[in-house]
Amino acid sequence: MSTAQYVSVHGGHSGQFCHHATDTLEEIITSYIKHGFAWVGITEHVPGRTEELLYPDQKAAGLTPEFLLERFGRYMGECKRLQEKYAGQLQIFAAMEIETYSGYDTFIPSLIEKYQPDYLVGSVHFVDDLGFDYSKEQYDETADAVGGYDKMYCRYFDIQHEMLERLRPAVVGHFDLIRIFDADYKSRLLKPEINERVERNLEVIKKHDLIMDLNLRSLLKGAEEPYITGSILQKARDMGISVVPGDDSHGLGNIHVNMDRAIAILQDLGFTTNWPKPTLYSYE
Template identity: 50%
Template sequence: MINSELISLHGGHSGQFCCHAQDSLEDLIKAYISKGFKAVGISEHMPPPEHRIIYPDELEQGFSVKDLGDRFSRYFFELERLKKKYKSDIRIFKGFETETVTGSPALVRSLIREFNPDYIVGSIHHLNDRCFDYSRQDYEAIAADFKGLDTMYTAYFDAQYKMILDLHPFVVGHFDIIRIYDPDFEARLDKPEIAERIQRNLSVIKELGLVLDYNLRPLAKGKKMPYLTPAILERAKALGIPVIPGDDAHSKEQAGMFVDKAVQSLKDMGFSTNWPTPRCMTPA
C-alpha cells in the first residue's frame, strides 16, 4: 500500500517532455512536495510508433518519430534522477501513458523492456488511428465517420476492452473520456449497447486486479464532472474496483489540483484510500 492519502497516478506532464504542457518536470515534483504529497506517479505520453500518429503540436515544432523517442529516453533518465534527488521528500513511481494505435502494443512492450517502468496507464485517445480528444472539430468529424456518437462510443469501449486484455495496465486512464465533447453523454452512457460494454470493461478490470483513474483534468478546464461519471463510479464500487485520483497535471500549478477534494469524495462514496502500490502487469 502507498503511505500517502494524497496521490495522483495519472499526470505529471511537463513542458520539458510534452508539447501541450508547461514547466519543467522538476518544477512539477517540487509542486507536489510543497502541497504535501508523499507519493506520486508520473506518466508521460509514450512516443508514437510512426509518423502519421504524431500530434499536431509536435508536428508544428518539427518533431520526428526519432526525436520523440529520444525525448522519451531523456524523460526516463530525468525521472530517475529526480526520484533519487527527492527520495527523502516524496516517493516517485515511474510510469508512462500508452496510446492505442496501429503498432502501439509491440512498442509498449519494447518500452517496458527498455525502461522498466513501475507501472503504465492504459489510455485511449484514438479511434481508427485518429485522435478524437485533440479538438471538438476532430471529435465531430470522427463521429460523422462512425455515422453517429452511439457507434463511436461502442467502438471506443470495444477498443478499450481490447487494450485492457492486451496490456493489463495497472491504471486504466480516463475511462469515459469518449464523452469529452458530447453534451448528452449522461443519457448516452445509459443506452443498453453502451452500458453493456461499460459493465463488461469494468468486470475485466476487476478480474485482472487493475485500478481506475479518477481523472480530474476536466475540473482544471472549468467543467463540473471528472472522468468518471457518478454512475460509473457506483458500478466500480459495486464491483470492488479501486479508484485512484489522477490530476492529469500539465503544469506546476495543476500539480495536485483538486486531489484533496477527490479523496474526500471517494471517502464519502465508501471507497478505500489505502491505495495499492503500482506495478507493471503487462504480459510479455
C-alpha cells in the same frame, strides 16, 4: 479537512517532455513535495509511432516520431534520476501512459523492455487511429468517420477492452475520456449497446485487479465532474474496484488543484482512501 494522503496515480506531465505541458519535471516534482504528496506517478505519454499519429500541435511545431522517441528516452532517464534524488521526500513512480494506435501491441512491449517503467497507465486517445480529444472539431470529424457518436463510443470501449486484456496496465487512465466533447454523455453512456461495453470493461478491470484513475483534468476545463462519471463510478464501487485520484497535471498550476474535491467524492461514495499502489504486470 480529510486525513487521506495526497497522491496522484496519473500525473506529472511537464513541458520538458510533453509539448502541451509546461515547466520542468524537477519543478513539477518539487511542487508535489511542497503540497505534501505521499507518492506520485509521473506518467509521460509514449511517443507517436508515425507522422499520421502525431497531434496537430506537434505537427505544427515540426516534431517528428524520431524526435519524440528520443525525448521519451530522456524522460525516462531524468525521471529515474529524480526518483533517486528525492527518494527521502517523495515516493516517485517512473511510469508511462500508453496508447492504442496501430502497432501498439508490439511497440509498447518494446518500450517496456527498453525502459523498464514502474507501471503503465492504459489510456485510449485514438479511435481507429483517429484522434478525438484535441478539439471539438476533431472529435466530430472522428465521430463522422466511424458512423456517429454512438458508434465512436462503442469503438472506444472495444479498443479499451482489447488493451486491458492484452497489456493489463496497472492503472486505467480516464476511463470515459470518450465523452470529452459530448454534452449528452450522461444519457449516451446508459444506452444498452454502450452500457454493456462499460460493464464488460469494468469486469476486466476487476478480474485483473487494476486501479481506475479518478482523473481531475476535466474539472480544470470547466466540467462538472471528473473522469469517471458518477454512474460508472458507482458501478466500480459496487464491484469493489480500486479508484485512486490522478491530477493528470500538465504544469505547476495543475498540481493539487481539486484534490480535496476528488477525495471527498470517493469518501462520500464509500471508497477506501487507503490508496493501493500500482505495480507493473508481467504479461509475457
